[in-house]
Amino acid sequence: MNKEVVFVLEPDFGRVTVEISQSTTNAVDDLANDFGRRVNVNCAKPAENKRHLPVLQPRYAPREQSGFDKFSIWLYRLYHNSVVDRPGRRSVVQVSGCSIRCEHCIVPPTHRKENGKLVSISSIVDEIVAHRDEHDGVTILGGEPFGQPESVAELVSRLKNHGFNVTVYSGYTIVQLIHLRLAAIDYILTQIDLLIDGPFISEMRDGAGEYRGSRNQQLIGR
Incomplete structure (x- = not known):
């Protein structure tokens, strides 16, 4: 290796x-x-808990709270200061839930949606905006972001309204995503700055290049 x-x-x-x-x-x-x-800085799978920065688990806003946000997303964790999830220093939204479940995935706890927490999208955006001077953009990964396309589309919309550069990782190929013919997926693909697509294939991990887990994955930018 x-x-x-x-x-x-x-x-x-x-x-x-x-x-x-x-x-x-x-x-x-x-x-x-x-x-x-x-x-020490964060990455998708820190070597040890003590070797990465604390992560945020935003709380879901109660319905009686003023300014209730009806949009929510299943979140595994939100962390900052990543340098391996796209060029520059990133804030990373890691969603929970994945039906692809690549063999030898480095973050299998994200496969089950229930291992995360249902949180308001506004709480995520507020946290990212509060740290905007500390990063160059936002990366959304999982889990599988396209497993909850409406929520991710809403998140992408709000992030782009704030002027953030947005990257999304997916275990689906771009051809598969296009063939799903879902409005939310089409919106995401046309709004984000970079898609890194395709499943992780452990036999193809050597020589994968920057920001990819295996050689089959593509960097697709606008």
């Missing part, structure tokens, strides 16, 4: 982010000692 080291330079902030795949904790610690002070 290939081992890759990716350096992300942020001269405006005086930061260097190092992404290491298939490496031991000791190797990561040795590299951190060479570079100096370390701040």
